[in-house]
């Protein structure tokens with residue numbers, strides 16, 4: 001049999017999942033702006049509804065524009081399948097539902113986007129899902145928190161806001177030893193800089209809103225099934241291993257094999273929660289993905305230069321960028337992201353909170369927004385915004401103290417970025 005060609009990253013970001021449209025020859029992916037799709041006959045409809053055939057029914061579940069995006073992201077994450085949805089937060093909810101029952105437990109790194117800490121510790125708690133947050137630099141914290149009802153470990157590869165790095169290969173070994181999946185939020189690294197599956201992750205989530213879309217235009221999220229976890233092995237994951245009443249008693253993992261988890265996320269979780277991605281947003285994100293490799297190179301190159309400049313600035317006492325030799329994450333950065341650890345990091349100002357506010361209000365090129373991963377350079381004071389709902393202690397643990405500013409370095413001319421910061425700091 002002819003071996004399947006393994007295309008390069010850039011080729012995949014431009015072509016995976018798409019070919020010219022069969023009837024019109026349209027070269028770009030059409031925006032299928034329709035709620036529903038006409039069935040061939042009643043037998044066809046029945047087969048689609050019972051998952052005996054793959055095809056399009058209704059855009060809450062499946063839509064051709066969204067499907068291209070799903071195939072493309074699965075391809076660049078070197079994974080089996082993926083399910084797109086309306087935001088990164090929606091992706092986390094969709095990802096967890098097949099794994100957790102009321103009363104179950106999971107472990108998360110405490111170095112996370114503040115919104116995720118909130119989502120896990122408050123809203124998810126009301127679902128009966130209990131999360132222990134652990135300090136990820138000490139790996140035994142993960143091991144020591146595992147209980148009989150622990151269903152997965154969750155980490156961010158590069159954490160928001162400070163760009164610190166978790167030793168993913170070692171965490172994956174702990175998860176494997178205990179037969180639970182490792183879920184990785186790869187939003188800040190993107191598949192260009194890092195593929196969690198290479199280091200043992202089983203499920204990847206993304207906020208597509210950030211670098212993957214890349215232009216600050218569209219919200220989106222995705223759950224990626226790496227296809228490398230056996231949900232049938234014990235009785236830990238009944239939603240995947242036991243008969244499903246809605247679909248003629250099929251067992252998702254048995255019927256769909258290495259993409260059973262993705263099918264469950266789509267056919268059950270997305271169907272019932274309805275947090276679908278719109279075709280227009282899928283199109284915008286696909287356009288963004290086509291230049292992901294070019295943009296990430298520029299983001300990283302600019303971030304390295306800006307971090308270096310700031311690390312010797314008299315107003316600043318700490319720059320968290322893991323690409324600096326002085327960072328305690330430098331070695332991990334070299335191992336897991338050899339091209340560079342992204343373009344989001346924090347700086348700590350000697351003159352504290354008031355100086356942070358002054359800086360945010362003085363910059364001209366930077367935009368003061370609650371987003372990261374835009375082509376534009378962005379700035380925010382996390383403790384009073386993105387991480388404001390956390391306790392004082394949680395803020396410090398998450399790297400969002402009162403004297404801390406988060407920067408998301410864009411792809412403008414780097415001298416202009418540096419000048420804007422230097423001028424404003426002065």
Ligand SMILES: Cc1ncc(COP(=O)(O)O)c(C=O)c1O
Pocket residue numbers: 087088089090113115116156160185187188206207208209219220221371372
């Ligand atoms: C690392 C990370 N994960 C998830 C999210 C949530 O994504 P969204 O805003 O698309 O819901 C964010 C948002 O900032 C994030 O930074």
